[in-house]
Amino acid sequence: MDINKVKKQWQGLTTAIEEVDYAVSGYDYNLSLERDKVRDLAVLMLDEGFYLVGLMAVHVAPAIEMVYQFAYHESRCRVMARTSVDENGEIATISDIFQGANWHEREVRDLHGVVFIDHPYLHPLILAEEDVDLKPLLKAEGKVKNVDAIRRKPPEPAPEPKPKVVPEVKPEATKNQEQS
Amino acid sequence: MSMDIEVLEDSSHHRYVLNMGPQHPSTHGVLRVLLELEGEYAMHLLPVLGYGHRCHEKIAEFKPAKSFMPNTARMDYLGALIYNHGFAQLLEKAVGIEVPERAEYIRVITSELNRIQSHLLWYGAYLLDLGAFTPIMYAFDDREHILDILEDVTGSRLTYCYFRVGGVSKDIDEKFVTKTRAFIDRLRSRYSLYETLVNGNVILENRLNDVGDLNPHTCNRYGITGPLLRGTGVAYDIRRAEPYSIYSQFDFEIPTATKGDCMASFMVRFRELEQSLRIIEQALDGLPEGPVMAAKVPKKLNIPAGDYNSSVESPRGELSFYLVSDGTDVPYRLKVRTPSYSNLSVVPEMCQGMLISDVVSAMGALDLVIPEIDR
Amino acid sequence: MKSYFSELFRGAWSLILGLKVTIKAMFSPIVTCQYPREKLEITPNYRGHIDLVKFADTGTHKCISCGSCMRECPSDCIVVEGEKREGVKGKVCVVFNLDFTKCSLCGACVEVCPTKTLDYSNDYELAGYERANFHFDLLKRVEERE
Amino acid sequence: MEIFNSLLxxxxxxxxxxxxxxxxxxxxxxxxxxxxxxxxxxxxxxxGPMEVGFHGLYQLVVDGLKLMGKQLVIPVNADKPLYMLAPLLAFAPVFVPLLVLPFSEKIQGFDLDIGMLVILAFASINVLAILIGGWSSNNKYSLFGAIRSVAQNVAYEIPMLISLLAIVFMTNTFSLKEIAAAQSPVWFVVIQPLAFLIYIVAMVAETNRAPFDLPEAESELTAGFHTEYSGMSFSLFVLGEYANMFIVCSVATVFFLGGSSGIPLPFFEYTGIVWFLMKVYLLMFFLVWIRWTYPRTRFDQLMNFCWKYLIPFSLVNLLITVVMVKLV
Structure with a gap:
């Protein structure tokens, strides 16, 4: 795999490619894409030899965000691709491309209620039949944060968080000690 | 789950459905697999999960991230320390805490002991699946030594909660080092026993060869990692591919096999025992002096907003903790990507058209830990 | 034809080797421990449920009812209450309950304790018939102890 | 025993x-x-068992009492009469072969001149019991166990018979007493080692013991044909299994290990029975030993082994024996 070549291909599919500092965030590339490009990206990733680490949903406003994680065997290249579901809570399945996504998507359906269009067998996997609409991982009313709240604050994250954290935390720590 | 059965039974009339589990000797926990049989051949498999789901991911959203540490140990009861490791590392990355070198060495030593322990239990339990009763007792005999060593330092025998954000909770002593070295010698002297009793046995060879074929492409499609993937010839190990902790300092091989069947992953796991021993040996030799906890670990861990991922190599494959933070000390969302979940998802494809006996041996080769799937 | 016989002999030989291993085991000493009859010595580092330490110098525990353990506990299984008494500096601990059914033995409470008055007990034979057997009153326990 | 012959x-x-x-x-x-x-x-x-009695000596007695006290659970959809019949059918026929076994020259129930046929015929009823038990339980696992058992036992009876037939050709009789007596200078295990080996393998398969315990195969079929049985009906199956083990080992002793022959002991008139039981239990020890050593074979491999190795070898052995007997 040539990463530059792959990057070029990503450009056609994504709205933003962000290189992330592995030492801080634990992955290399952060891709943002439109929801109708998810299947194209999956096909590309499979062709390039990536495997699907997992996919998950995050309940944020205005729409639930889907995060697909890919990684590569031969060299370190961990990719997060994120998109959001549409207003009906639907998104296209990638389980016919990455069969491993089948169960992950069923799990997301169970826990967040995201419906995957054209999924071959979207039955409850973890929940019981009668709890289909439980959606346990949806945040309670009022607890849902806006999508900006969970984004890394300085857009260039490299060494930023460290100096930011220390002063932020210190008063907390001393406060606790005072209490005890 | 009556619906599932209907789906299977509708497909054709002369086949019938066998319910394997949730209480079955070879599913190792509350996993249920519906088998659609034609004679003794499984034409269609449908795993049914969720009997022991504890919703750890939801629990994580309710309390400070630091308090989630004991829960990680309960996801995979065989790789508790490795789960500890992944989670501690995640928070250290996110908050930016430097772990002292001695703590990293201790983490590696105990994690590798944990890995050996997990492999030994799998070894015995797998042989039990294949109908050999004795090897599990020999494997347990060895495993007890590890548990004693780990109990001495962590205080518990199974669901360890030993790692802390910023280090480990307790320093190891000279006794630990001598006991571990004695164990290394002991396990090495036991290889010949395992090899003659089990690995070379013609019945075992016939049971495992050419059963449960996988290839690298299938592994990519299903996200299979760990010994199963290495059994197909791909030398992918997170300890080498994305060296975390201090794994880059050690000299160890990644055992691979090429055939991708049960025998391949069996031998890969068996040979990983030796590699783990080598890592432990090197770590014990290079063990530095110093503190085992980072000097400044804030009491309240405010995680800067953003998302963080931490991947480690669990005995069963890639384990990823993915945390989304909104800037508070309570995770906004924590996703645990457990290896068994993806590994098990290949079963319907891998076991299609197999004899029941082969389904048992193929599922045993996945080294399933059900609480990890129903996390 | 050649492989037919060589396979047979190789297989038979591997079976004989296996028999040799087990017969050797038959005459080697047993490794298990007959638990209720004999007991293994438990390591002093064993993490049982928590207990209040009885200090030799004061003859009792040193809990100042700060509540750090209560706050640190991930499963909320500790209840500490203190009250202000006249003539005594600080608070006096009047309630220290542990709900062991919820405890996950993580050890956070012991590590956070400012006076080091919390420690793990070495008690591991904890089987009981009812839930109430696992609701420990640690203050009572520390008084009853030697 | 002669006294009985004349008086009673x-x-x-x-x-x-x-x-x-x-x-x-x-x-x-x-x-x-x-x-x-x-x-x-x-x-x-x-x-092993240590609690009941000295080194757990009474364990089995206590277990037996416990099993007798247990409820006999009959599954709702089971075929009741057959379900109850199966354990009896597994247990009762084992008495007949015991009648014709020559425990020593003097201790033998009946010396039939078709002794070998009687034993083989009655030993085969066991398969029927397993089939009935597995089928009538109305449990899929039981059914699988039963089907496997039938296929396995039918297949393994062939090499067993053929290997014994070689001995019959040499001794020219079906009477067990005469066969045992025919081995006075050398045991047949020396003359017919191949037949002995084939018999041993077939014997393990006939008694459904590991590594050929496919009808039970508890990691695949939970407990196979006796999944649904409980209490005494279960223990009848176990009794039948152990009795069958005894019988096949006795047959091996009579045919290959010289029956009750051995150095006569000075203090006991019926020395033969001591030697006989010693040989039988040595073989039984071997059965136990291999059970706890090997993994279980797979069903198709089990059948392959029978058709690919055991039957051809036993036929060749029989052919050679016949030729040799004719020539000598």
Whole structure:
């Protein structure tokens, strides 16, 4: 795999490619894409030899965000691709491309209620039949944060968080000690 | 789950459905697999999960991230320390805490002991699946030594909660080092026993060869990692591919096999025992002096907003903790990507058209830990 | 034809080797421990449920009812209450309950304790018939102890 | 025994034999149950039963009492009469072979001149019991166990018979007493080692023991054909299994290990029975030993092994024997 070549291909599919500092965030590339490009990206990733680490949903406003994680065997290249579901809570399945996504998507359906269009067998996997609409991982009313709240604050994250954290935390720590 | 059965039974009339589990000797926990049989051949498999789901991911959203540490140990009861490791590392990355070198060495030593322990239990339990009763007792005999060593330092025998954000909770002593070295010698002297009793046995060879074929492409499609993937010839190990902790300092091989069947992953796991021993040996030799906890670990861990991922190599494959933070000390969302979940998802494809006996041996080769799937 | 016989002999030989291993085991000493009859010595580092330490110098525990353990506990299984008494500096601990059914033995409470008055007990034979057997009153326990 | 021949009518003789048979069946089950658990324990580096009596000696008695006290659970959809019949059918026929076994020159119930055929015929009824038990339980696992058992036993009876037939050609008789007596200078195990090996393998498969315990195969079929059985009906299956083990090992002793021959002991008139039982239990020890050593074979491999190796070898062996007998 040539990463530059792959990057070029990503450009056609994504709205933003962000290189992330592995030492801080634990992955290399952060891709943002439109929801109708998810299947194209999956096909590309499979062709390039990536495997699907997992996919998950995050309940944020205005729409639930889907995060697909890919990684590569031969060299370190961990990719997060994120998109959001549409207003009906639907998104296209990638389980016919990455069969491993089948169960992950069923799990997301169970826990967040995201419906995957054209999924071959979207039955409850973890929940019981009668709890289909439980959606346990949806945040309670009022607890849902806006999508900006969970984004890394300085857009260039490299060494930023460290100096930011220390002063932020210190008063907390001393406060606790005072209490005890 | 009556619906599932209907789906299977509708497909054709002369086949019938066998319910394997949730209480079955070879599913190792509350996993249920519906088998659609034609004679003794499984034409269609449908795993049914969720009997022991504890919703750890939801629990994580309710309390400070630091308090989630004991829960990680309960996801995979065989790789508790490795789960500890992944989670501690995640928070250290996110908050930016430097772990002292001695703590990293201790983490590696105990994690590798944990890995050996997990492999030994799998070894015995797998042989039990294949109908050999004795090897599990020999494997347990060895495993007890590890548990004693780990109990001495962590205080518990199974669901360890030993790692802390910023280090480990307790320093190891000279006794630990001598006991571990004695164990290394002991396990090495036991290889010949395992090899003659089990690995070379013609019945075992016939049971495992050419059963449960996988290839690298299938592994990519299903996200299979760990010994199963290495059994197909791909030398992918997170300890080498994305060296975390201090794994880059050690000299160890990644055992691979090429055939991708049960025998391949069996031998890969068996040979990983030796590699783990080598890592432990090197770590014990290079063990530095110093503190085992980072000097400044804030009491309240405010995680800067953003998302963080931490991947480690669990005995069963890639384990990823993915945390989304909104800037508070309570995770906004924590996703645990457990290896068994993806590994098990290949079963319907891998076991299609197999004899029941082969389904048992193929599922045993996945080294399933059900609480990890129903996390 | 050649492989037919060589396979047979190789297989038979591997079976004989296996028999040799087990017969050797038959005459080697047993490794298990007959638990209720004999007991293994438990390591002093064993993490049982928590207990209040009885200090030799004061003859009792040193809990100042700060509540750090209560706050640190991930499963909320500790209840500490203190009250202000006249003539005594600080608070006096009047309630220290542990709900062991919820405890996950993580050890956070012991590590956070400012006076080091919390420690793990070495008690591991904890089987009981009812839930109430696992609701420990640690203050009572520390008084009853030697 | 000659006294009985002259003084008592045949009927009483049968009753005495039946009582002796019962003693053997139950005594053997006790001894073997205990020995199996002890040996399994020793092989696994643990002590085995230790609690009841000295070194757990009464364990099996207590277990038996417990099983007798247990409820007989009959599944709702089971075929009741057949379900109840199966354990009896597994247990009852084992008495007949005991009647014709020559425990020593003087101790033998009946010396039939078709002794070998009687044993083989009655030993095969066991398969029917397993089939009926597995089918009538109305449990899919049981059914699988039953089907496997039938296929396996039918296949393995062929090499068993053929290997024994080689001995019959040499001795020219079906009478067990005469076959045992024919081995006075050398045991047939020396002359017919191949037949002996084939018989041993077939014997393990016939008694459904590991590594050929496919009808039970508890990691695949939970408990196979006796999944649904409980209490005494379960223990009848176990009794039948141990009695069958005793019978096949006795046959091996009679055909290959010289029956009751051995150095006569000075203090006991019926020395033969001591030697006989010693040989039988040595073989039984071997059965236990291999059970706790090997993994289980797969069903198709089991059948392959029979058709690919055992039957051709036993046929060649038979052919050579016939030629040799003709020439000598």
């Amino acid at each position: 009518p045949e009927l009483i003789r049968i009753v005495v034999c039946a009582v002796c048979g019962a003693v053997i069946v139950f005594g053997n089950a006790l001894v073997m149950g205990y020995a199996e658990r002890k040996l399994a324990g020793r092989i696994m580096l643990r002590p």
